Amino acid sequence: MEQQPGAVWVVVEQNGGILAEVTLELLGKARDLAALGGGAHASAVLLGSKIESLAEELIAHGADQVILMDAPRLTLYQNDTYALVLAELVKKHRPEIVLFGASYYGSELSATVAAKLETGLAAHCLDLYINDRGEFVQVVPAFGGMILGDILCPTARPQLASVKPGMFQKPDRDTTRSGETLIETPTVLEGYASPLKAVRVVQSQPAGLPLEKAATVVAGGWGVGQEAWHFLDQLAGELSGAVGCTRPALDEGWAAGEHAMIGTSGKTVRPQVYIGFGVSGATHHMAGMKDSGVIININKDPAATVFQVSDYGVVADAKELLPVLLEKIREYKGKSKSQATIKCIQ
Amino acid sequence: MNIAVCVKPVPEPRHYDKIIINPATKLLERKGIPMIINPVDKNAIEAALQLKEQFGGKVVLVSMAPPDTRETIKEGLAMGADEAYLLSDRAFAGADTLATARVLAAGLTKIGGLDLILTGSASADGGTNHIPSQLGELMGFAHLNHLTELHLEASTIKMKTKIENGYVEYEGSLPLVLGVARELNTPRYTTLMGVVIAQNKPFTTWGLKDLGLDPSNTGLSGSPTQPGDLHMPQHGQKAQMFAGEPEDMAGKIIAILRTAGVLD
Ligand SMILES: Cc1cc2nc3c(=O)[nH]c(=O)nc-3n(C[C@H](O)[C@H](O)[C@H](O)COP(=O)(O)OP(=O)(O)OC[C@H]3O[C@@H](n4cnc5c(N)ncnc54)[C@H](O)[C@@H]3O)c2cc1C
Ligand SMILES: Cc1cc2nc3c(=O)[nH]c(=O)nc-3n(C[C@H](O)[C@H](O)[C@H](O)COP(=O)(O)OP(=O)(O)OC[C@H]3O[C@@H](n4cnc5c(N)ncnc54)[C@H](O)[C@@H]3O)c2cc1C
Numbered sequence: 001m002e003q004q005p006g007a008v009w010v011v012v013e014q015n016g017g018i019l020a021e022v023t024l025e026l027l028g029k030a031r032d033l034a035a036l037g038g039g040a041h042a043s044a045v046l047l048g049s050k051i052e053s054l055a056e057e058l059i060a061h062g063a064d065q066v067i068l069m070d071a072p073r074l075t076l077y078q079n080d081t082y083a084l085v086l087a088e089l090v091k092k093h094r095p096e097i098v099l100f101g102a103s104y105y106g107s108e109l110s111a112t113v114a115a116k117l118e119t120g121l122a123a124h125c126l127d128l129y130i131n132d133r134g135e136f137v138q139v140v141p142a143f144g145g146m147i148l149g150d151i152l153c154p155t156a157r158p159q160l161a162s163v164k165p166g167m168f169q170k171p172d173r174d175t176t177r178s179g180e181t182l183i184e185t186p187t188v189l190e191g192y193a194s195p196l197k198a199v200r201v202v203q204s205q206p207a208g209l210p211l212e213k214a215a216t217v218v219a220g221g222w223g224v225g226q227e228a229w230h231f232l233d234q235l236a237g238e239l240s241g242a243v244g245c246t247r248p249a250l251d252e253g254w255a256a257g258e259h260a261m262i263g264t265s266g267k268t269v270r271p272q273v274y275i276g277f278g279v280s281g282a283t284h285h286m287a288g289m290k291d292s293g294v295i296i297n298i299n300k301d302p303a304a305t306v307f308q309v310s311d312y313g314v315v316a317d318a319k320e321l322l323p324v325l326l327e328k329i330r331e332y333k334g335k336s337k338s339q340a341t342i343k344c345i346q
Numbered sequence: 347m348n349i350a351v352c353v354k355p356v357p358e359p360r361h362y363d364k365i366i367i368n369p370a371t372k373l374l375e376r377k378g379i380p381m382i383i384n385p386v387d388k389n390a391i392e393a394a395l396q397l398k399e400q401f402g403g404k405v406v407l408v409s410m411a412p413p414d415t416r417e418t419i420k421e422g423l424a425m426g427a428d429e430a431y432l433l434s435d436r437a438f439a440g441a442d443t444l445a446t447a448r449v450l451a452a453g454l455t456k457i458g459g460l461d462l463i464l465t466g467s468a469s470a471d472g473g474t475n476h477i478p479s480q481l482g483e484l485m486g487f488a489h490l491n492h493l494t495e496l497h498l499e500a501s502t503i504k505m506k507t508k509i510e511n512g513y514v515e516y517e518g519s520l521p522l523v524l525g526v527a528r529e530l531n532t533p534r535y536t537t538l539m540g541v542v543i544a545q546n547k548p549f550t551t552w553g554l555k556d557l558g559l560d561p562s563n564t565g566l567s568g569s570p571t572q573p574g575d576l577h578m579p580q581h582g583q584k585a586q587m588f589a590g591e592p593e594d595m596a597g598k599i600i601a602i603l604r605t606a607g608v609l610d
Contacts, residue, residue, distance in 0.1 A: 115483035120570030123474035150574030195488035203512030
């Protein structure tokens with residue numbers, strides 16, 4: 001079947017049948033870009049094994065079309081097999097733009113596909129838009145996020161981009177949407193022997209709420225110190241939130257692990273509330289939290305850069321404030337709970 | 347076992363807050379920032395040196411960079427690498443990752459006889475992490491990035507690579523291109539002796555003609571991506587500031603949390 005020219009593709013990332021958030025975020029963006037491209041398709045490219053059921057979910061999140069390749073050979077992601085089939089699909093359908101999540105897999109896969117097709121790839125994009133000359137502009141970070149650069153891909157096609165998770169809003173799920181599913185078979189893999197074999201995938205969900213899903217992020221920096229760090233965990237517990245950190249707090253081993261780091265080398269979060277303690281406001285960190293709803297920071301230095309991206313700044317010693325704040329919140333919650341009980345009884 | 351390590355000279359990351367965009371020229375200004383070998387490339391050199399200690403052979407460094415980076419690249423020779431190749435030509439300037447990978451692949455092919463090519467997982471400046479995969483594709487070698495473990499046993503190599511909240515175990519055989527993560531090892535320190543010896547190690551410079559490359563495939567003109575404007579991230583919102591006794595501050599914060607709807 002002939003694909004309309006100008007289609008915008010999203011390469012789906014799924015893990016054990018669960019769609020990655022970044023895939024859904026990209027579907028929303030793909031629809032916007034496709035609309036600007038004169039009503040072209042926004043297509044989701046779904047590779048894997050026993051994953052047909054995800055097609056509906058992709059359509060509900062904005063895909064006009066799902067290109068589905070379901071084969072045992074694709075059970076585990078491998079850069080060679082996935083890149084081979086993707087490059088074939090691109091040659092057959094000629095999309096204008098192909099978007100990948102900038103996860104570990106997505107970064108590697110996008111680079112591999114770009115080399116196979118000898119086309120351009122913008123890395124870890126923070127924004128994507130069409131400018132008034134009709135060019136596709138891809139905004140990428142460099143120097144650890146201190147500098148942002150616009151990347152264009154004037155002639156080579158398709159234009160490839162990997163996008164950091166958390167940059168775009170996930171579209172609302174709408175089960176009344178309809179779309180077509182196009183079934184493809186991985187004929188290029190017939191007779192192909194992989195030089196590498198993925199033997200085993202080991203992943204453990206860190207305890208507690210994932211940072212990027214928390215409505216409240218309690219972030220700690222160097223200023224919190226080892227002794228006071230446990231107050232952050234307790235505070236996050238009271239607020240049903242999650243604890244994030246800066247790089248120094250991770251390097252010192254105070255934070256739970258790499259999954260907690262916020263910034264250019266870590267997670268991008270946009271919670272309803274970000275409350276930071278002892279964070280100086282390095283661009284590297286702020287790149288990952290500046291789009292949060294309400295930003296509160298506590299720093300003992302009134303001139304700390306972090307106050308420039310904050311809605312509320314509190315000049316205080318975090319080590320002194322944390323235990324007091326925690327106690328007051330517990331007191332407050334206790335009170336409001338007893339009031340609630342009284343309300344129920346009445 | 348012959349191993350090549352790709353090393354990129356980069357401005358020292360500790361000084362990235364001093365980089366500015368000149369408002370008149372719109373170009374980056376990074377004057378006075380010292381150049382170093384990209385930090386994680388030292389982990390790649392360390393891995394190569396350990397394999398050499400185990401299996402023999404040699405370790406060569408390969409870099410596409412301007413000629414004034416010779417001294418920086420020699421830091422890798424001081425760590426213990428045997429030879430260095432600097433791929434340098436005006437025609438290589440302004441390369442995106444694909445055009446960079448083409449030049450590196452041409453240099454590595456000309457060196458020849460390589461069993462393993464190591465790179466860092468990402469550079470500190472560009473930081474795209476495309477090079478290991480793109481180099482692997484252009485060389486026709488299998489490739490992986492974000493390598494955290496590497497064990498060579500007889501003819502199979504066992505490897506682990508990093509993913510979100512975990513890792514993947516792979517098995518394969520040489521030749522390979524591997525992008526090394528900083529978790530793989532701790533790079534050794536250079537000794538004064540190493541620095542002295544490095545001065546006399548072979549150091550070769552090759553340009554466009556030596557590599558038999560067509561200028562339309564290298565540098566800015568060989569790059570499918572083209573750079574547009576540069577920006578600095580914009581902040582500048584004005585925070586409402588509070589200061590005072592912890593009790594009062596805690597009260598203020600609770601009020602803000604309630605208004606924001608995360609505490610009821
Ligand atoms: C290439 C690159 C990538 C990077 N990526 C990231 C990243 O993704 N995420 C990240 O976070 N960092 C990253 N960094 C590091 C980043 O540049 C900063 O060094 C880091 O964010 C600073 O962390 P911090 O605010 O905790 O520490 P500091 O900068 O040391 O600041 C500590 C702050 O705490 C305040 N303070 C001290 N004591 C107290 C107290 N008792 N009470 C209240 N306040 C106090 C101080 O006034 C200061 O403002 C990266 C760096 C590089 C070079
Ligand atoms: C603001 C800005 C944004 C950019 N954005 C993009 C983009 O989106 N897409 C794009 O294609 N290019 C981009 N580039 C260009 C890119 O940075 C260069 O092509 C660079 O030469 C190689 O990419 P890297 O440093 O990102 O490599 P990475 O893939 O991050 O580097 C990984 C490893 O490859 C090896 N390596 C990398 N470069 C060399 C070298 N020159 N010599 C020897 N070994 C090397 C090192 O071992 C390094 O650790 C950008 C550059 C800037 C300044």
